[in-house]
Amino acid sequence: xxxxxxxxxxxxxxxxxxxxxxxxxxxxxxxxxxxxxxxxxxxxxxxxxxxxxxxxxxxxxxxxxxxxxxxxxxxxxxxxxxxxxxxxxxxxxxxxxxxxxxxxxxxxxxxxxxxxxxxxxxxxxxxxxxxxxxxxxxxxxxxxxxxxxxxxxxxxxxxxxxxxxxxxxxxxxxxxxxxxxxxxxxxxxxxxxxxxxxxxxxxxxxxxxxxxxxxxxxxxxxxxxxxxxxxxxxxxxxxxxxxxxxxxxxxxxxxxxxxxxxxxxxxxxxxxxxxxxxxxxxxxxxxxxxxxxxxxxxxxxxxxxxxxxxxxxxxxxxxxxxxxxxxxxxxxxxxxxxxxxxxxxxxxxxxxxxxxxxxxxxxxxxxxxxxxxxxxxxxxxxxxxxxxxxxxxxxxxxxxxxxxxxxxxxxxxxxxxxxxxxxxxxxxxxxxxxxxxxxxxxxxxxxxxxxxxxxxxxxxxxxxxxxxxxxxxxxxxxxxxxxxxxxxxxxxxxxxxxxxxxxxxxxxxxxxxxxxxxxxxxxxxxxxxxxxxxxxxxxx
Amino acid sequence: xxxxxxxxxxxxxxxxxxxxxxxxxxxxxxxxxxxxxxxxxxxxxxxxxxxxxxxxxxxxxxxxxxxxxxxxxxxxxxxxxxxxxxxxxxxxxxxxxxxxxxxxxxxxxxxxxxxxxxxxxxxxxxxxxxxxxxxxxxxxxxxxxxxxxxxxxxxxxxxxxxxxxxxxxxxxxxxxxxxxxxxxxxxxxxxxxxxxxxxxxxxxxxxxxxxxxxxxxxxxxxxxxxxxxxxxxxxxxxxxxxxxxxxxxxxxxxxxxxxxxxxxxxxxxxxxxxxxxxxxxxxxxxxxxxxxxxxxxxxxxxxxxxxxxxxxxxxxxxxxxxxx
Numbered sequence: 001x002x003x004x005x006x007x008x009x010x011x012x013x014x015x016x017x018x019x020x021x022x023x024x025x026x027x028x029x030x031x032x033x034x035x036x037x038x039x040x041x042x043x044x045x046x047x048x049x050x051x052x053x054x055x056x057x058x059x060x061x062x063x064x065x066x067x068x069x070x071x072x073x074x075x076x077x078x079x080x081x082x083x084x085x086x087x088x089x090x091x092x093x094x095x096x097x098x099x100x101x102x103x104x105x106x107x108x109x110x111x112x113x114x115x116x117x118x119x120x121x122x123x124x125x126x127x128x129x130x131x132x133x134x135x136x137x138x139x140x141x142x143x144x145x146x147x148x149x150x151x152x153x154x155x156x157x158x159x160x161x162x163x164x165x166x167x168x169x170x171x172x173x174x175x176x177x178x179x180x181x182x183x184x185x186x187x188x189x190x191x192x193x194x195x196x197x198x199x200x201x202x203x204x205x206x207x208x209x210x211x212x213x214x215x216x217x218x219x220x221x222x223x224x225x226x227x228x229x230x231x232x233x234x235x236x237x238x239x240x241x242x243x244x245x246x247x248x249x250x251x252x253x254x255x256x257x258x259x260x261x262x263x264x265x266x267x268x269x270x271x272x273x274x275x276x277x278x279x280x281x282x283x284x285x286x287x288x289x290x291x292x293x294x295x296x297x298x299x300x301x302x303x304x305x306x307x308x309x310x311x312x313x314x315x316x317x318x319x320x321x322x323x324x325x326x327x328x329x330x331x332x333x334x335x336x337x338x339x340x341x342x343x344x345x346x347x348x349x350x351x352x353x354x355x356x357x358x359x360x361x362x363x364x365x366x367x368x369x370x371x372x373x374x375x376x377x378x379x380x381x382x383x384x385x386x387x388x389x390x391x392x393x394x395x396x397x398x399x400x401x402x403x404x405x406x407x408x409x410x411x412x413x414x415x416x417x418x419x420x421x422x423x424x425x426x427x428x429x430x431x432x433x434x435x436x437x438x439x440x441x442x443x444x445x446x447x448x449x450x451x452x453x454x455x456x457x458x459x460x461x462x463x464x465x466x467x468x469x470x471x472x473x474x475x476x477x478x479x480x481x482x483x484x485x486x487x488x489x490x491x492x493x494x495x496x497x498x499x500x501x502x503x504x505x506x507x508x509x510x511x512x513x514x515x516x517x518x519x520x521x522x523x524x525x526x527x528x529x530x531x532x533x534x535x536x537x538x539x540x
Numbered sequence: 541x542x543x544x545x546x547x548x549x550x551x552x553x554x555x556x557x558x559x560x561x562x563x564x565x566x567x568x569x570x571x572x573x574x575x576x577x578x579x580x581x582x583x584x585x586x587x588x589x590x591x592x593x594x595x596x597x598x599x600x601x602x603x604x605x606x607x608x609x610x611x612x613x614x615x616x617x618x619x620x621x622x623x624x625x626x627x628x629x630x631x632x633x634x635x636x637x638x639x640x641x642x643x644x645x646x647x648x649x650x651x652x653x654x655x656x657x658x659x660x661x662x663x664x665x666x667x668x669x670x671x672x673x674x675x676x677x678x679x680x681x682x683x684x685x686x687x688x689x690x691x692x693x694x695x696x697x698x699x700x701x702x703x704x705x706x707x708x709x710x711x712x713x714x715x716x717x718x719x720x721x722x723x724x725x726x727x728x729x730x731x732x733x734x735x736x737x738x739x740x741x742x743x744x745x746x747x748x749x750x751x752x753x754x755x756x757x758x759x760x761x762x763x764x765x766x767x768x769x770x771x772x773x774x775x776x777x778x779x780x781x782x783x784x785x786x787x788x789x790x791x792x793x794x795x796x797x798x799x800x801x802x803x804x805x806x807x808x809x810x811x812x813x814x815x816x817x818x819x820x821x822x823x824x825x826x827x828x829x830x831x832x833x834x835x836x837x838x839x840x841x842x843x844x845x846x847x848x849x850x851x852x853x854x855x856x857x858x859x860x861x862x863x864x
Contacts, residue, residue: 357650361675368671375809383803387796396551426812430804437800441793448789474761481757482750484698489746492691497743529543539548
């Protein structure tokens with residue numbers, strides 16, 4: 001065990017040297033590191049949100065809303081396909097949020113209707129599943145003359161996934177306006193989105209920006225019936241009652257459900273002021289398609305009102321005085337200056353497919369982060385010194401070797417963490433320090449064993465050899481069980497705890513090399529350096 | 541050359557190696573004590589309940605620091621009690637200018653939590669700065685409770701499977717009892733003193749599992765070795781010998797771990813104090829359980845005495861290694 005081949009010595013030394021090089025930038029400030037020559041590694045450990053300060057927001061999408069939008073679209077499409085195929089139907093009803101039931105006027109048109117309705121299916125783009133998978137299934141219902149359109153689980157999964165990626169894009173565009181440093185926005189689980197924003201001091205703006213879906217639509221107002229009248233009698237087909245944006249007092253409007261133009265057709269939106277009364281307004285401009293749609297609509301509806309609807313609430317319902325052909329306009333409401341700024345950003349970056357609710361928030365101010373770093377450093381240094389004193393006091397010269405091993409262990413752990421881009425959190429620092437205490441256990445096992453063998457009367461070299469050999473299995477066993485715990489912790493992990501698990505795992509991996517191999521190499525060198533011909537005195 | 545510069549001195553081996561403490565003689569009372577401790581802990585958890593942190597209970601935690609001077613907690617309490625966010629818990633946190641405000645989970649769903657947080661921030665923004673905000677909604681808190689429970693159970697199972705694979709079922713049973721004991725008693729102490737129980741406590745529990753099984757495996761390894769060495773020795777005597785032989789290592793490693801943890805507890809800051817507290821308790825309890833539960837249990841369960849087959853194989857492989 002004490003003999004090292006030449007290549008093994010070189011490999012061990014090279015590993016230590018490489019580790020030192022990679023870990024080195026972490027011990028200097030960013031500016032110092034930047035001034036180093038180009039061949040030096042410059043990557044530093046990323047600090048977790050709890051150390052550098054920042055915000056962590058977990059958002060949940062509203063799955064029911066996604067389903068509702070989907071089923072509404074599906075109904076419109078089904079209606080259109082049947083009309084195009086000139087098949088009469090008496091109604092299309094929804095059943096729950098996953099199923100549509102079409103009642104045909106003539107049951108004998110079943111086959112033709114099925115064929116027409118099959119067009120609403122969208123193939124699910126999955127190369128592995130191959131063709132044949134659709135987001136909805138169209139089949140004959142149990143009663144004659146009915147057709148059931150049922151959403152599949154895969155279809156729903158894809159809808160949710162699409163909504164998630166669309167939300168992430170939209171949030172990305174919106175938060176870019178905050179002008180702060182790099183944020184990460186990722187999907188988590190099926191219907192959650194995680195936003196991490198290092199360095200963000202105040203989350204108020206962020207929450208405001210993501211708090212609204214900002215779905216802007218322009219609707220035709222019912223020519224003769226008001227919202228209140230419709231409520232009393234019957235809402236005409238294709239129309240829907242919308243509330244005003246100021247609650248009860250602002251009344252209700254009866255609008256055609258299918259919008260004339262949607263927010264997606266906006267080319268630009270800017271905050272501004274009304275030239276007449278100086279109130280804050282939003283100036284907007286449509287793209288070509290939107291402008292054409294809006295021009296056609298206003299041409300046909302001069303003298304009648306249209307409604308500007310934001311997130312299903314009517315902002316205003318001005319009367320069209322003359323056709324608006326230029327494709328630009330102004331939205332007024334009871335806005336504040338701040339409100340128009342936020343809304344303009346939201347409109348420019350597009351609407352969110354669904355409302356997002358904050359289900360978890362963790363924000364750390366930069367001052368607490370800095371305090372935590374210095375507390376972690378102090379605790380680490382004091383704990384480290386305590387371990388070093390204990391080890392050297394108890395194991396003498398070999399204790400010094402163990403401490404060298406611990407230093408290598410620490411350097412390699414930091415180096416590996418830097419290399420894989422791990423994030424250092426406050427529990428991570430605790431993990432690092434605790435890792436040192438656990439790494440020293442390997443040396444304790446070895447040295448106790450050596451002492452035991454010496455007490456049994458073994459010769460020094462063979463006692464040392466036996467110490468390493470016998471302890472090795474035990475070390476491996478105990479490290480592997482700890483590894484199992486660390487991996488489970490990583491799986492459980494949210495944020496800081498994951499950081500702890502990562503440092504613990506890396507610490508275990510490096511400790512076998514640092515506390516066993518490196519220390520063994522040191523001891524074998526020390527043995528060689530002993531004067532020949534005299535009995536060796538084992539300083540342990 | 542360099543090696544000559546290193547001072548050559550023996551360490552101070554203060555551990556009395558010929559102690560030979562009669563651990564196995566007290567195995568009955570020790571096991572009984574451990575079982576009583578577990579039962580009492582479960583009772584405490586059931587009766588007093590755990591003081592769940594926001595991670596598990598839901599609600600909000602807001603750490604505030606005064607803009608200047610010390611915090612006036614009673615004024616703050618009066619103010620926050622009047623803004624309609626339910627019961628508010630306020631305590632000093634680490635230093636007199638630092639306070640921790642806790643809100644219970646607000647009824648009505650996810651959005652209500654944010655609304656309550658905003659009320660508190662608005663009410664305090666004149667005199668305080670927010671240092672830390674944690675808001676956990678009802679959906680996430682119940683998920684976290686679930687995953688934490690699964691994680692601890694999975695941790696114990698994974699370890700037991702490993703011990704079973706490496707040793708024998710008796711060892712695995714000893715390990716599972718010892719580990720459950722560590723977790724249950726630590727949680728029991730948290731219930732007794734109503735220490736806050738949150739995600740970091742669970743992380744500590746998992747680390748304790750790792751640490752405790754470390755001890756157990758070291759002792760088990762020695763037992764297995766001695767089983768091969770002393771084929772005729774009476775089992776209780778052999779177990780006692782194994783515990784005593786590894787005792788110096790158990791104590792020393794425990795001491796280094798405690799030294800580090802005490803340092804983390806004292807200097808590591810308020811934020812991870814709770815984690816360190818659980819770890820401190822766990823290291824002590826874990827060390828106890830490896831000595832007094834895992835190994836003595838083997839005395840009751842009995843263990844395979846003939847390891848010659850394995851031993852022969854091991855010798856054979858080491859010989860081939862030596863030749864190579």
